[in-house]
Amino acid sequence: MVKKGQVHVSETILVLFVVVIILMMGVTIYFKFSVEKSKTLAEELSEEQATIMLAKAVGLEELSCEGLGCMDTSKFLPFKRVLGEDFGRYKRMFGRKRIVVKELYPIEDSVKEVECDVVKYIQMEYPENCGSWVIYDYNPENEPAAKVSTIVSLYYPEFDEYRVGRLEIEHYGDIRR
Amino acid sequence: MIKSKKGNTDLLFKWMFGIIAGAIVLTFFIRFSYVHLSGESLIEGNRILLTVDNKLDALGVREGTDVFDLKDDFSLGFDCSLITSGDIMGENFFERKTDKIIFGPEKINDRFISIWTKKWEAPYGISTFYYLKDKGSNILLIGSTNSEEFSDFTGKIPSIMGVPAIETTQFNPADFTSQARQSNKFTVVYFDRTPYDWSVLKSQYGSFMDLEVIVVNTADHTAEVYDYNGNKEEVFYFRDEMLYGLIFSGSKYSCTKDIAMERFNVLTRIYTEKVSRIMSKENRQECVDLLNEARKMLEAYQNSLTKTELYNYFEKIEKQNLQLEREDCPTVY
Amino acid sequence: MRKGQSEVIGLMVIVLILIFMGVLYLGFANLAGNDTLASQRVGIETENALNAVLRVNLENYDDKTIQDLIVECGGGFDCNQLENALKEVYTAVLKPGTTFSYWVLMEDEEIYATSTCQIGIVSSYVFVRDGIFYEAKLRLCKT
Known part of the structure; x- marks a missing residue:
């Protein structure tokens, strides 16, 4: 008991x-x-930054046509060269992102994913021999990405021709720079 | 007393246990709340900077004006490429590096900030300039209203920025004494003539605010800047957009101007290389020759050491671009 | 039931209620989402899709632009070329699962319309050719 x-x-x-x-x-x-x-909150802020970056990248003087609302493809390779020499400045501007421009029309499916570089540029077939430019890529911690994108007008001043492309921005859910 | 009966928890024991255990639990929760509140303060402090930076980005997509309502009186600082929040000596001081070129007062303590964005073209687009002003900083532009140049220049400033233009002969410092004394920063900008210099204005307005005087020499594209201690600095400006920047930032102009010139160098490098690449794709010899001329001018432009050279090459590149357009060749910009 | 047992059961009930409330709270906190950014992007996408396509040089149509085909359509020529060109371009350019409606006004009178969707953000672009006002409108819809 x-x-x-x-x-x-x-x-x-x-x-x-x-x-x-x-x-x-x-x-x-x-x-x-x-x-x-x-x-x-971090993810929302990162998405907000990436959305703003969509409008900002199209209007960025390093990449855009003068006052016409298009992207000047002849500036892409020079920009990449300057980026290599002054990465810190653009790292502050873009942060942890991957910015890619892809041509959508008119382009053959076989070259859509082929990256345009100096070698492709000097070939006679340019711009039919490639379809994408990796403008900027900084992901030091290999984080998974979320993507935002928008349609852009691409101008080729060498041929005085307009095409249609897509600007894609992958952001890494983190607003650190 | 505690051991009065076997297994029987005494009232005293309960009280002691309750007080000790309660104190431990209370300490834990006070510490938890403190850490949580500090974390929230850190998030909020940085969030305001990110919000301001993002809002400036959104506004900078096009030229225009806006008034930011920060919903509260924040102490924001704009120093060269830094946006700061809070007092540097205080606990809640946060800073954020920005890529934007912002001309404005060093400190803004107002809820409302007037902003004007303008593209700097030299002759191709280099960057968007942001001009900031709050109610605490007041600016007067003193020049000849008969002069077309002066009227044109001042007429382009949006009314929302609240920068009046006054005829030199009609300027009387005494008329602005109360306005000056109610300001945090009072800037008087003279165009070519200086009826009342810094020391005269200082004795009129006293030490209630930071007084700055800027004397612009429009023929030379230079200016003398007198800061709130009366120290003089000679600066130059390249195009009207930079002169607006000088007006809105005063003695803080030089650092921001240097950043703008760095961007100018970067963009000129890009255009030089763009022209080189286009040349390699061009079939017509007359276009190749014109583009080659343009390329050389761009290289010289980038290496210009004096403002005279800058303005000279600016005009040459403009003309060359028009020539390329006339000949139906690919243009520089 | 003894006094001790009923007290313990009471405590268990409180614990269960607290767990239930906690789970409910976390569940609702995760549901509350913010769609503002997505809407903004749709708006940007629609405007860009309209402007970029209007300007593109069409390989299969003697390098004419959509603007040129709109002017031809308004000038009494066959609007089928415009329809085919729009379908060709937007099929290549839009994301899978996105449909569009497109209509054109000349001096405020509708001269062409194709409508495969009803709900979405509309963007419009006005241009002048030979003194005549044209307005092109695009609506993008997600299926």
């Missing part, structure tokens, strides 16, 4: 145990919620 004192002690211990469990659960839930909220 259990004595009164033993029951009392058992009850007290049980109450304390349950109260502590409730407190710990409450703190854990709140802590998890705070961390999730911060992660969501």
Whole structure:
């Protein structure tokens, strides 16, 4: 037969145990919620930056046509060269992103993913021999990316010709630079 | 007392246990709240900087004006390529590097910021300039309203920026005493003539605010800037857009101007290389020759050491581009 | 039921309620989303899709642009060329699962319309050719 004192002690211990469990659960839930909220905020800010970058990249003097709302393809390779020499400036501007321009029309499917570089440029077949430019790429921690994109007008001043392309910006869910 | 009966928890023991355990739990929650609040403050401080930077980005897509409502009185600083929030000596000081070229007062403590964006073209687009002003900083432009150049220049400033133009002969510093004394920063910009120099204005307005005087020499494209201590600095400006920048930033102009000139060099390098590449694709000899001329001019342009050379090559490149267009050749810009 | 047992059951009920509330809260916190950025991007996409395509040099149509074909359509020529060119370009350019409606007005009168979707953001572009006002409108819809 259990004595009164033993029951009392058992009850007290049980109450304390349950109260502590409730407190710990409450703190854990709140802590998890705070961390999730911060992660969501970082992702939202990164997406906001990438969306703004879509409009900004098309209008960037290093890449755009003068006042015509298009991208000047003859500036892409010179820009990449300048980027190599002055990466810090553009790292501050773009942050952790991958910026790619892809030609959509008119282009053969076989060359859509072929990257345009100096070698492709000097060939007679240019611009039919390639279909994409990697303008900028900085992802030091190999993070997974989310992508935003928009249609752009591509101008080829060598041939006085307009084509249609897509500007893609992959952002890494992090607004660090 | 505690051991009065076997297994019987005494009231005193309960109280002691409750106080000790309660104190530990309370300490834990106070520390938890403090860490949480500090974290929130850190997020908010950096968030305001990111918001301002993003809003400037959105506005900079086109030329125009806007008034930012920060919803609260923040102490924002714009120093060269840095946007800061809070007092540098305080706990809640945050800074963010920006790629934007911003001309404005060093500190803005107002909820509302007037912003004007303008593209700097020399002769191709180099960058968008951001001109900032708050209610605490006031600017007067003193020049000859009969002069077409002066009227043209001042007429392009949007009214939202609140920068009045006054005829030199009618300028009386005493008329602006109360306005000056209510400002954080008061800038007087003279065009070519200086009826009242810095020391005269200082004795009129006192030390209530930071007084700056700028004397612009439009023939030379130079200016003398007198800061709030009366120290003089000689600067030059390249095109009207930079002169607007000088007006809105005053003694903080030089650093931002240097950043603008760095961008000028970068863009000129890009255009030089663009022209070289296009030349290799061009079949017509007359176009190749014109493009080659343009390329040489661009190289010389980039290496210009004096403002006279800059303005000279600016005109030459403009003419060369028109020539390329007339000949139906690919143009520089 | 003994007194101790009923107390313990009461405590268990409180714990269960707290767990349930916590799960509900986290569930709702994750649901609340912000679609503003996505809408902004659709707006930018529509405007760019309209402007970029109007300007493109069409290989299969003697390097004419969509603007040229619009002017021809308005001038009494066959509008089939315009329709075929629009289909060709937008099929290549739009993301899979996106349809479009396109219509053209000349001096405020509709001269051409193709409509495969009803709900979406509309963008328009006005240009003048030979003193005549043309307005091209595009609507993009996600299926």
